[in-house]
Amino acid sequence: MENIKKIIPFVLPYKRNAIWNIIFNILYALFSTLSFVALAPMMQVLFNETRKVTTKPVYQGIFKITKFGEDYLYFYITKLTDTKGPEFALLLVISIIIVTFLLKNLFNYLASLHIMHLRNGVLKDMRVKLFNKIISLPIGFYSEKRKGDVMARMLGDVGEFQNSFFSVMELIVREPLTIVFTIATMFSLSVKLTIFVFLFIPVSGFIISRLGKNLKSKSERAQAESGYFISILEETLSGMKVVKSYNAEGRFSKKFSSSIDRLVKLSNSIGNKNNLASPLSEFLGIVTIAVLLWYGGNMVLVDHSLKGATFIVFMALAYNILTPAKAISKASYQVKSGMAAAERVLSILEFENPITSKKNAITKNTFDDTIEIKNINFRYEEENVLKNFTIAIPKGKTVALVGQSGSGKSTIANLLTRFYDVNEGSITIDGINIKDLKLESLRGLMGLVTQDSILFNDSIKNNILLGKEDATDAEVLEALKIANALEFVQNLPNGIETNIGDAGNKLSGGQKQRLSIARAVLKNPPIMVLDEATSALDTESEKFVQIALENMMQNRTSIVIAHRLSTIQKADKIIVMKKGEIVEQGTHTELLALNGTYSNLVTMQSFE
Known part of the structure; x- marks a missing residue:
């Protein structure tokens, strides 16, 4: 009954x-x-x-x-x-x-x-x-x-x-x-x-x-x-x-x-x-x-x-x-x-969604000053993945997170976008706790490019329009140009109307990733989160994608999570992580001079 x-x-x-x-x-x-x-x-x-x-x-x-x-x-x-x-x-x-x-x-x-x-x-x-x-x-x-x-x-x-x-x-x-x-x-x-x-x-x-x-x-x-x-x-x-x-x-x-x-x-x-x-x-x-x-x-x-x-x-x-x-x-x-x-x-x-907007949540359409991650702890099950983690990301700067697999880098991206909520501590944007922002508003401030290029069985145009539904064809083409994808798209039989197949399987890995970047470019968010955006690519594709990423990050606040260190050498600050904690931070040159964890990572990748 x-x-x-x-x-x-x-x-x-x-x-x-x-x-x-x-x-x-x-x-x-x-x-x-x-x-x-x-x-x-x-x-x-x-x-x-x-x-x-x-x-x-x-x-x-x-x-x-x-x-x-x-x-x-x-x-x-x-x-x-x-x-x-x-x-x-x-x-x-x-x-x-x-x-x-x-x-x-x-x-x-x-x-x-x-x-x-x-x-x-x-x-x-x-x-x-x-x-x-x-x-x-x-x-x-x-x-x-x-x-x-x-x-x-x-x-x-x-x-x-x-x-x-x-x-x-x-x-x-x-x-x-x-x-x-x-x-x-x-x-x-x-x-x-x-x-x-x-x-x-x-x-x-x-x-x-x-x-x-x-x-x-x-x-x-x-x-x-x-x-x-x-x-x-x-x-x-x-x-x-x-x-x-x-x-x-x-x-x-x-x-x-x-x-x-x-x-x-x-x-x-x-x-x-x-x-x-x-x-x-x-x-x-x-x-x-x-x-x-x-x-x-x-x-x-x-x-x-x-x-x-x-x-x-x-x-x-x-x-x-x-x-x-x-x-x-x-x-x-x-x-x-x-x-x-x-x-x-x-x-x-009847499943109670733990991640929702509060009743009187704030709508925020601009990013003006700083993202602060303060003393956060996070665990998926029992053991903490992040431990008393604290960083500040000023507007217009690029901060890179590096470290071995399992060090908690991608978790930061999940927490910034509120795919998960922190267990302790807080994340604020311009001093406002992200839990106090409307979910749509928070995610509207951010563009996300992940390691897996998630595309849908539809045309190139419709995949990119997810970033901005009412965009004109000219805006779509401009986004493709910034993403270093316009040339290969124009060579396709139907241009931007070409269907890319299930999960974009008609395209190469590099091409799919550039379309993902174009989608983020069209959205034009003030904050960009790049989660291992080039780790699944070959060297040649990585060069094309790297150019696209650099184009996209100009005059934009970026959080770059990277396994390949060649992609983050120009970052304003590099955070080196190990088992959920910060072990080193600084510019590429400063970290090399320390001759510590980062220097070892660079040496290992150079050797590889």
Whole structure:
């Protein structure tokens, strides 16, 4: 019920469809019963058992409307039989049956039409909200979750959740009302026979409920396994070159097959129970009908307490309970698997994002003075990656961070952009703590160029426009020129409109990196963060990219994280890091003179 309450806000925009669906389902349930009740007059006309009503009935109020309607019908049947013959009376009751079945199916269609709009609308809104939540979550969330599992929740679990919820809607309106109307009519025909039927219903319900045991836990495991195999697929496609170069196709195929085998076993187990629910409920219903035939047949043939035509209608009504009963049993199974999916979807929607803008966060569009990192400590798990780290970066200066892998250089970039938050200490821009700035405002002040050139399967132009959506073609070309990329782009078949393929795989590493730089140039932020921007490039590509970086950093505050020391020799200050602490700082010349850690790093790279 808690999960159902949480989906209610998604339904509210479509409450009109929900209300009409309920109204049409009520009418469907009513006419579903009336369509069988209409068989009674036909049977009575056929067997010449029609109750004679010779006086036109008088309406005596809403509480006696059922008897008034019944007497009115029999009055016309009696009149037609007497004046025109029984065949005309038969034609009348057949017409009534046709009309009731027509209305029943019309209301069924209208109910389905509204539930379709409701279902699709909720599915759309839920996926949009889930996607917005996914892209708002911090980077740290995805270091703990498999991307494939998140995709499975977006693609599969949302659909499962949606289907289960609307099964509940049908469950609580149409089918129960059909049963209620049918049972009420059965009581009006024979109280004794109806009570006899109800002796068997609890037994059937108990047997069916036993089938559903453990279904929710199995559904949770199946959905988790689905996320796992999508992860394998996503990782395999992303790392296809590595898979093939190491002849690891067999290993990944085995890994994928094992996951699929586990999923199939779980799906078969769940499917067996789902598939058994409907035929079992029908079989138990038929057993009830068979016992009813014996008991009711005795009432007709032996003690004559029930008319044959009435008994046939009663049997039709009893069978009419089977269809909604089957639907209820099937829906209850869907609800169990759907609630397992709901918990997986809601766990993301309800995940509390620790990195958000404060209520009264400040908007800042300019950088005027200094970035200060004061006594910060940071840890991903238990051990500190940065320890009492302090530096100041004046406006217009270039500060480089160097050191061995794992020294905490890239962590600084993650903290400056608030991909993560510091555990202790503070980072300020012009004296304002970055936690007090709006996230959009903070990131608007910064341009980020990472080691991995993250490009999208789109045109060069659209990739660069991420930096400034409303930029003109002339501005795009100018950014490409500054990034030292204009020449190779103009030589492509469609220039800036050329599609660069998945992750930019149609381009070389150096070309991709220069497009990343062009994107940052177009954004034109006052602060530039370069995180190992040239470490993945060959020497020739590095020269092109280095020229682009120097062009971009002119008259701009830059934080350069570098492994290759040749790229940072012109920096105003070089910070040498080791195990999260500053061991040396100064210009290139000053640090060489110290003959310490930096000098050793330079010597090692020169030797290499």
